[in-house]
Amino acid sequence: MTALKLHHFPICPFSRKVRLVLAEKALDVTLEPHEPWRRDERLMALNPWGEVPVLEVENHVLTESLAICEFLEERFPEVRLGGGDIWERAEVRRLALHFDTKFAREVTDLIWRQKLIYRLKRSGTVNTAALRAGQDNIRNHLAFVGHLVRERNWLAGDHLSLADLAGAAHLSVLDYLGDVPWETDAEAKEWYARIKSRPTFRALLGDRIPQQAAAPHYADLDF
Amino acid sequence: MTALKLHHFPICPFSRKVRLVLAEKALDVTLEPHEPWRRDERLMALNPWGEVPVLEVENHVLTESLAICEFLEERFPEVRLGGGDIWERAEVRRLALHFDTKFAREVTDLIWRQKLIYRLKRSGTVNTAALRAGQDNIRNHLAFVGHLVRERNWLAGDHLSLADLAGAAHLSVLDYLGDVPWETDAEAKEWYARIKSRPTFRALLGDRIPQQAAAPHYADLDF
Numbered sequence: 001m002t003a004l005k006l007h008h009f010p011i012c013p014f015s016r017k018v019r020l021v022l023a024e025k026a027l028d029v030t031l032e033p034h035e036p037w038r039r040d041e042r043l044m045a046l047n048p049w050g051e052v053p054v055l056e057v058e059n060h061v062l063t064e065s066l067a068i069c070e071f072l073e074e075r076f077p078e079v080r081l082g083g084g085d086i087w088e089r090a091e092v093r094r095l096a097l098h099f100d101t102k103f104a105r106e107v108t109d110l111i112w113r114q115k116l117i118y119r120l121k122r123s124g125t126v127n128t129a130a131l132r133a134g135q136d137n138i139r140n141h142l143a144f145v146g147h148l149v150r151e152r153n154w155l156a157g158d159h160l161s162l163a164d165l166a167g168a169a170h171l172s173v174l175d176y177l178g179d180v181p182w183e184t185d186a187e188a189k190e191w192y193a194r195i196k197s198r199p200t201f202r203a204l205l206g207d208r209i210p211q212q213a214a215a216p217h218y219a220d221l222d223f
Numbered sequence: 224m225t226a227l228k229l230h231h232f233p234i235c236p237f238s239r240k241v242r243l244v245l246a247e248k249a250l251d252v253t254l255e256p257h258e259p260w261r262r263d264e265r266l267m268a269l270n271p272w273g274e275v276p277v278l279e280v281e282n283h284v285l286t287e288s289l290a291i292c293e294f295l296e297e298r299f300p301e302v303r304l305g306g307g308d309i310w311e312r313a314e315v316r317r318l319a320l321h322f323d324t325k326f327a328r329e330v331t332d333l334i335w336r337q338k339l340i341y342r343l344k345r346s347g348t349v350n351t352a353a354l355r356a357g358q359d360n361i362r363n364h365l366a367f368v369g370h371l372v373r374e375r376n377w378l379a380g381d382h383l384s385l386a387d388l389a390g391a392a393h394l395s396v397l398d399y400l401g402d403v404p405w406e407t408d409a410e411a412k413e414w415y416a417r418i419k420s421r422p423t424f425r426a427l428l429g430d431r432i433p434q435q436a437a438a439p440h441y442a443d444l445d446f
Contacts, residue, residue, distance in 0.1 A: 049325065060310055067316035074309050086297055087283055093290035101324060109328065
């Protein structure tokens with residue numbers, strides 16, 4: 001068995017996506033937590049940008065969460081999360097990238113980065129205009145998720161894929177902060193409830209950090 | 224021969240990355256230009272988010288630029304841009320994602336999106352604090368490029384790869400705007416000069432839009 005070690009921050013969407021991929025592929029991993037608002041020399045020795053997630057595997061150090069997920073898909077293909085044929089792979093990648101770029105820019109960066117990372121880094125400063133824009137934008141994105149799962153079983157098609165895990169990872173950190181207006185889209189909520197109920201999601205629902213309390217419904221499967 | 228049609232905006236880093244991949248792979252493509260600051264019904268019929276690039280290929284519509292590049296690498300593997308073995312692929316993806324996520328967030332979004340896209344969309348409003356932050360951040364990123372090419376021939380290793388094309392695509396739109404302080408890193412400049420001199424880059428150096436003049440040195444190979 002290959003020894004895997006993941007450096008992560010528990011309330012980080014990019015770290016969570018990798019943890020979900022590892023769990024769905026039933027891979028054992030040693031988790032080492034880091035705090036992204038602190039300068040961390042151990043982490044900078046592995047990744048010059050000092051960011052998580054970082055995967056140590058077979059004497060290599062891998063960074064950038066989607067590159068790590070692609071690596072895990074190639075190296076451990078028994079449980080497929082990246083799609084079957086070339087068109088399915090393009091669709092899974094489209095949606096995973098959508099969450100990690102556009103959703104990140106329009107929602108996660110404006111809410112999670114402001115309320116959690118920047119607040120802890122800059123001792124209290126939050127850009128409230130950015131926060132409001134993020135809280136406005138998330139409605140469009142929930143409607144997009146709802147639109148997809150009205151036509152399909154999972155976001156990218158018939159099977160659970162990296163697209164679902166990427167989307168759920170982002171939404172889960174926003175849900176920890178109490179910033180997902182689930183009442184605005186019933187289908188998006190039903191899809192998230194399905195992922196939230198998976199055994200592979202349980203570890204994430206147990207995550208807590210002393211700097212920020214979780215929203216009351218965060219770990220509730222019937223939210 | 225497969226017919227390829229790319230919907231793009233000439234001064235867009237994500238569109239440019241796909242154009243460079245197509246050119247390096249010597250694939251013929253029909254280019255259809257769009258203006259990202261306008262609502263575009265034709266484009267929204269292909270991509271609900273109304274964004275470029277969009278690739279039409281074999282009766283499929285592909286979006287998200289890195290998903291398009293991965294598709295092209297799988298479908299047209301004769302010219303390899305994604306790395307040879309699993310570790311090289313992880314390194315190419317790390318750097319391509321670095322430019323499309325972290326560099327985009329810390330530089331491209333703050334300069335290009337402010338000076339070009341938001342200005343044209345919001346008729347003149349530019350967030351000058353964001354612009355200054357982007358102009359400050361780009362120095363770190365140029366130093367990172369310089370650091371890589373002091374140790375390697377190209378960004379991800381011995382061969383030109385998607386990592387170089389992604390980085391050059393971002394820097395090229397910032398260079399069009401005159402916002403790359405090349406004097407701060409001689410090795411990064413030398414690397415960019417090598418890419419800029421490639422025949423595949425020539426079309427990009429000829430791009431002009433009436434809404435924004437190019438910086439005087441933009442198309443100069445000896446800048």
